[in-house]
Each structure stands twice: as structure tokens, then as C-alpha cells.
Amino acid sequence: MVQVDEPVKVFRVDRLEVAVYFTGKEALFEMSLTDLQKNQFDEAGYLVRRGLFCDKDIRAIRSEIEDLHDRMAAEPPDGVGISWEEFGDVNTPRLIRQLMHSEVVSPTLNRMLRSDTMLDIVEALIGENVSLYHSKLLMKAANDGSAIPWHQDFAYWKQEANDPLMVNCMVAIDGADLANGCTEFVSGSHQWGLQDHEREKTSFGVFL
Template sequence: MISEKDVEFYKQDGYLLVKNVFNEQEVEEMRNGVDRIVQRAADAKLDHNAAWQGDFIPAKELKKLVLKGFHDVHYHDAAFTKALVHPNMVAVLRQLIGPNVQLHHSKMLVKPPENGAAFPMHQDEPYFPHEKHTMMAASVHLDDADEENGCLHVVPESHKSGPLPHVGRHYLNHKEYPISMGTPCPAQAGDVLFFNYLTIHGSDANRSDRTRRNVLFQYRDPADPPVKDVHVNWGQGLMVCGENPTFREYHSDFTLK
């Protein structure tokens, strides 16, 4: 799926865009899955706006922005279970992480037309820090993304700087790290952007008349332990390929009513 040159680029720059990981039918299945999740959340009165709060955008503008985000989408629709272990995904993950790859979590992000919220520049590491920093994101594009509808921006080689201090654990100082400093990563539906969780990234608001839907899978080497007991969910630990070298019992953390 990718070449040795691609692997070297990922190691050096901290990100890699892989084209055509999913075909048109698979993308459409995931789009439909996203739409159904949003509808079921609304029907259950559990819908919410996941737009980030802060001083990186004027308060009046911030009120108008919307972001739909729900975690653990593979528990809501089988299209995402198939996607996260798709042979094309596994082929890339084996080369970027190693023979053993484990899912940490999944989530969906929907930026609606004209008022889709921005993501200020940040690292993912503060949310779920790990000892060896093997954690990576795989951002699956379900729509074509460009600068007009808020494609991702990354800062090449920023993963080499290690963990950086964040404002309230959420994002970097937007004056020091504006979104404009990042390299835009336009992509087409079916493409996947892989990036290390230390790579600085963010995205501008969707000011187009087009929706921007992404599904994010976070993967790690199972031999890379978390250093804090944070961002733990009851489905964490699914083996995507290879084996878990450490035996332990996995228990859900919810109580039946």
C-alpha cells in the first residue's frame, strides 16, 4: 500500500497522506453511518455541539460555529468496524507502527457547511499520553477536503519536539501556533491522513457550502503503555493486527441498570 520512501517520510515529517484507501462504495457506507448516528443522537436527545471553546476565535463568531463529534463510532455502526481493520489500513499500519497494532478509540467529526467549527493547533498527546509515543491518528476522509471547507493543517517534523504545554490541555497558544503556520493537507474522499499524536495539527472553519465529514481512528503499539489513566473507554484495546504481548483481562467500565 505504501513504499519504503513513504515510511521514511512519515518518520521524518510525522504525517503521511495515503490515497484511495477506501473505494467509493465503502466511503458511501461510512457516510450513511455518520448520518444515522447523528440522527439517532438527535432522536435520543443526546446530540450536542462539540465545537472547541476558547479565545482563539472571537466570542460572537464562536457562537455560530458547529461541530458534530461522537466517540466510539464502531459501536454504533458496523461500517466503521470494517473500516478500522480494512486490509488497506492494516497494510499501512504494519509499516508505520509494526506487526502488532491496537485500536485506542474512534470518533467522527462533521463540519457542516458555512459554520463548521475550527480546530486550533494542538497535539493529541495531552489527551492520552503514552510512554513510547507510537500513538497515531488515521483521519479517514468521507468528503473531499480543501482549505475552503476546513482541511487539516500539519506542522512537518513537529513530532520531534516532544510534548508541548497546552492551554487547559486542549490546544496550543493560538498566537504562537496559528493554523496558518501549518501545511494544508487537501484530500479526496477515501484518502486517509496518518499522523503521529505529537504532530501539531489543526483545521480552519468550514466556510464552504459543502459538508466535511471525517472518521478518526487512533492506533498504538500494544507494548506502548499509557502514562496516565485518562481517555479510557470500555471498548479500548481491540487488536487490529498481530498480537498483544501482555496478557490481561479486559473488563467494561459501565454498570448495567
Template sequence: MLNADQVAQFSQDGFLIVRGLLDASRVEAIKQRAESIARGEESHVPPSRLQLEPVVASGEQSADEGANSLRKMSHVAFVDDVFRDHATTPAILDCVEALLGPDLKLYQDQLFMKPPRIGSRQAYHQDQPLGFHVEPADRMVTCWAALDAATIENGCLWMLPGTHKHGWIDKEKWQEVEEQAVADDLSTERPVELSPGDCSFHHGHILHSSRPNLTDKRRWGYATHYVSAHCRYVGDDDNDALLVRGRSIPGCV
């Protein structure tokens, strides 16, 4: 569980780093499974869950191996036991429970793979308005688990502390912030450099981004997105959110 200072820091900044949360065997297990999914050896993971890096998709460049052509894998914990074991890791859920309360659902998961040299920039955005159909909208937290070292050079996350307090921010403002960041004129942004096994937790409304990978080493980070089970579901699609702790609430997500 997080202590009171950590919870206060999260509510002030909109994100929090917890070092050494995952043991090496957990990190290794998910990396191996992701490798084998990328090689096409796991038929239970539909190819539609894999997304190519834009330069590979456009044919502009090819990558030396399967995993290094991928930008991300999505919604894998819903079909794969190793990914699900990670998403339900008690140490992670203890932290999320301290931020969202005892009844928790996994809404989405994404392995961000940022391959060497071609791993592209992720522009400034808020997570929750991008497809997390819940109300109250602020009851969402992402755990971003470092599977490799995440550094400034290989494209770690960058956060704009305090922006979660504004709720939904106009997308024109996202664009403005993005342009400032690309011009290296955003003095308030903070890098989230992590070692393998470290996790950062971020609020669904914080503005954040990640830079291109300029190195020869990949940067894998596995994001699991949780919502309070007390949220109402306000989307049109099927709601397949997975209960990961506590109880489901009738009429809710």
C-alpha cells in the same frame, strides 16, 4: 503496505497522505450509518457519543438538519459494526502496521463533521497528550479518512511538519502556534487537502489544526487512532482498546 520512501517521509514530516486508499462503497456505507446515527435511528449508539457544534449547543444558531448540528461522534467503532469495519479495513491497517509494527489496537475513533458555515476551528494541538494514556507515548498513529472532499475553504487539516520530533510540547507553545496561525503568520504550516477515499496518517505528537468551514458543503473526516499493542496502559479509566491486528501482549494496553 507503505514503501520505504513513504515510511521515511512519515518519520521526517510526522504525516503522510495516501490517495485512493478506500473504495467508494466503504465511504458510502459509513456516511449512511453516520446519517442514521445523527437522526437518532441507531439505539446502540448512546447520545453521549455525539457532540454539538458550539454555536448550536449555546443556542446561538440552529442547523437545518440533525447531522449538520454536530461537531463530532466519538468512540462509535466500539459499538457499531459499520464504523468497526472501517477501523479494521486491511488497507488502513497495512499502512499503520508499516508505521507501528504488527500488533495494533484501536484506542479511540472520532468522526469530525465540520458542518457547512458553522463548522468551527480546531485549534493547534497534539493528539496523544489529550487522553491517550500509553507508554511509550510516541507509538500512536491516527488515520484521518476523508469521507467528503477536504479543502482549505471547508476546513481541511493543517500540519506543522517535523513537530512530532519534539515529543510532548508545552501547551503554552500550542497556544503560541495557534495565535500565529490565526494571525496568518505561520509560514511552515501545510494544508492536507483530500478527496473522498484519501487518507492521511499522522503521528500522535505532531501539532495540527483545522480551520472553520466557510462553505455550504460539509466536511466529514473519520479519524481512527491506533497504538502499538506493546504499549503499557498508564490511565486510570477502564482500558477498552480493541485488538485490530496481531496479538495482545500480557500487561500491555
């Protein structure tokens, strides 16, 4: 909600069409993807949306998972699946590599992934009546943490459906660049179909 004094209008913010609806002196902002962004997603297989969530929510998630390694090592809650870093030293503190069903440990993330902000983007890409397949936190340790080789997520999804009508939504909790191992995509590779994968001896599963 924001205070406004101008009439209802539609304007553009970072190539997004933003519609403003009045409720008294307050306005509701509804964001939808442009045709340009939808076409980019269809052709490249990914889309970057900056500033979709506010800094306050990102800081809240960081606070909620700040001591997560120790808490999960002591007593993980029901419904959470954890893959741990394997350093080969029993004296090294346990560090989470991947935590499945992260909405259980982060109320803010749970609210975020079910928010209209997230759903509006997802529905614009794959249609309505969506459901949550799963959520996860990737918490790879700096410097000594394990890498994730190239893979297609559909190698995991194929057990659920032959038609991969799914979409991943990644929210960067920390800054990510080439130096610290950001996520990388091969543009257009979603149109290749399922590639052959090999199972590696890691808790992450199958990779190209």
C-alpha cells in the same frame, strides 16, 4: 479479488509495491509501504495515501451517518461520546461536532478500521500487535461550525504512555480543502516533543 491470466509478479501503483498472489484464476493484492513512504512518515510525521478504500465503502459510511444528528439527539447508544455544536440558540437543531467510538454507529467504518488494508499500513509504520485506542467522527457544521485550534494529539495520549507509539488514520468522508477547513499538519513537529497546552472552555479540551 480480480481475474488475472499473468504469472505472479510484483509491480508498483502510486509508489506502492503491490504483490499479486494467485489462488486459481483469482489473485490477492497485498499492499505494503515503500521505504520512501516510511521515511517520509518518519521525517514529516504524516503520510497521504489516496484511494486506499473504494468509493463504495465511502458512500456506505455516508449513508450510515446521514441522519446521525437526529438519531443521536433522540437516543444515543451506549458507549458513544458526543460533543455538540454550541450555537447559543435553543431553536437551532442540534448538530454533532465530534462523536467518539464511531465504530458503534457505522458498521462499514468498523470493518474498515479493522481491515487488512488499514492494518497493513499501520503495522508498516509502528510494528505489529496493534490495538484500537479509539475512533471518532468529526462532523463540524459548515460555515457556523466551531474550529479546532492547533494542538498535539499526544497531549491526550500522554495519560496512556510516555512514549507516543501511536498513529492516527484519517479517512476523508467528504472532500476537504482550504476553503472548507481541511486537516493541516506542521511538518516535522512530531519531533519537537510535547509542547505546553492551555485548556480552553470547549468540549474539545486542550490546545496550543
